[in-house]
Amino acid sequence: MRLITRHGPVVEPMLDPRTDEERLEAPVQWGHAYVKFRNDNGVPEIRIGVKEFKCIGVSPPQDHPHIYLDMGNDDTILCPYCATLFRFDTRLGPGEADPPDCLFIDELGE
Numbered sequence: 001m002r003l004i005t006r007h008g009p010v011v012e013p014m015l016d017p018r019t020d021e022e023r024l025e026a027p028v029q030w031g032h033a034y035v036k037f038r039n040d041n042g043v044p045e046i047r048i049g050v051k052e053f054k055c056i057g058v059s060p061p062q063d064h065p066h067i068y069l070d071m072g073n074d075d076t077i078l079c080p081y082c083a084t085l086f087r088f089d090t091r092l093g094p095g096e097a098d099p100p101d102c103l104f105i106d107e108l109g110e
């Protein structure tokens with residue numbers, strides 16, 4: 001039996017060898033800064049897709065010091081400055097928040 005290849009050799013697509021889980025656990029950095037969140041509307045809880053991030057309180061210039069927060073093994077963390085409760089939600093992507101406008105894009109970086 002002869003094999004006739006009409007379209008030339010089959011090229012394997014480039015695959016990311018990491019699993020979805022590993023991708024989610026990869027450190028999320030935008031530039032050199034962590035994802036930042038704010039609570040302009042004073043909601044009691046913000047759901048986010050990362051466990052390491054920075055809370056700035058509210059939009060500048062009324063922001064509090066941009067502190068780094070790490071949930072570690074927990075799914076929630078309370079910001080010591082503005083008392084916002086952040087809850088890790090696996091349904092959200094690294095750059096997502098609920099409410100969505102709690103994600104703060106720092107144009108200038110740090």
Ligand SMILES: [Zn+2]
Nearest residue numbers: 055057079082
């Ligand atoms: Zn805060």
